[in-house]
Each structure stands twice: as structure tokens, then as C-alpha cells.
Amino acid sequence: QKEVEQDPGPLSVPEGAIVSLNCTYSNSAFQYFMWYRQYSRKGPELLMYTYSSGNKEDGRFTAQVDKSSKYISLFIRDSQPSDSATYLCASSQTNTGNQFYFGTGTSLTVIP
């Protein structure tokens, strides 16, 4: 079983839609949860960073962590064509860079 599982998609939505991206993880000791956005042929860009359970909101983006079900989500409101990218989730027990486990990424296309 992979440490972090993510549906690769692809996911295609119309502009303005609410997007829901999800991951599950297997290690109950994970405490740090991250979402990255990766445009084609570019490095990942940190979008959201959450410690432990709960919600975190930043503009049109909301990250949600449910440790009881080992489920993490990213919601994008009022999606824009510029949101078209691959979204990677990552989890870690400690906040050190050599202990991050990444999902495979979900490819999102927002259609104008």
C-alpha cells in the first residue's frame, strides 16, 4: 500500500465550478499535509500547508484534513482556466524535506 494515494484523474470542469481534489494516506502518524500545484514542465509550487486536522482557507482555496479517516481534500472555488495544472498532495510525520510522501497528482483542466 502506498503511503499516499491520489486519483490521477484527469478532471475536467467548466470555469466557475467548485473543484474537489482528494487524497488518502495510510500512516496515522502523519501530521503535516500539503497541496502543491504543478504546471506542465515546472517544479511544484506550494499552495496550502496544514498541520494536524481541520480546515485552512486561502482565497479561493480550502484545504481540509480529516485524520480520523486519513483523508485530505483541496477545494477550489470559482475555478479559473489558470487553475489548470496537476495538483499533488503530500504528507509527512515530521516537517523535514526527506520525509515527505507525495501522491501521483491529479490533472485538472478548467474549460473557459
Next chain:
Amino acid sequence: GAVVSQHPSRVICKSGTSVKIECRSLDFQATTMFWYRQFPKQSLMLMATSNEGSKATYEQGVEKDKFLINHASLTLSTLTVTSAHPEDSSFYICSAPSGPEAAYGYTFGSGTRLTVV
């Protein structure tokens, strides 16, 4: 936010040659940097931890003699793919701490697309 500069962004080389990839932490002096490899539609896989002034720490299954890492200064780590073969073709990405404390997180470079022909 912090900036990590990675160069080159794309390189094509002949089989058997070596390729050097540079990763610079522009905003923060990093004693530790990380090198990842990413195949299409697959996760980022950590290859090694680059340690300033000492040997790199390689993940299981990564050949240290093939992927040479040098971290000679607090702002620069290099990855050299030696005697490259077509199966080494991949997207290589480095990352560095964004600040002096864990809460700052990590910033990724823009990646290097290596194609070995």
C-alpha cells in the same frame, strides 16, 4: 516567497555522457537540499538528501556512483548524472528550505527535463 533556481531547464545528451544540474537557493543558505525524480504521471520520488560540506544521503535503490551530488556551498547543490542512459531520462527537481525554521516549508526548483538519446 523563497526562490530556488534550477539550471538547465532542459537538456538532451548522448548516451554515455554526463550531465550536471545545478540548484541554487537564492534567498536562504541551505545546509540541506533535496533531489527528486519524477516520471510522467507518477509521484515525486526522493533520490537523495544533499548535505553541505559532507556526503549526500541516498535513498534505497538510488545508485550513488551514478547520481553524484555535491553541496559545496550553502547556496548551491549539483546533481551529476554520470554515463547517462535512456532509462535515466526523467524530470529532476530539487528543493531547499524556504527559511530557517521548519514552519517555512520547502521551495522547489523549476525542474530539469533530461532526455538521453
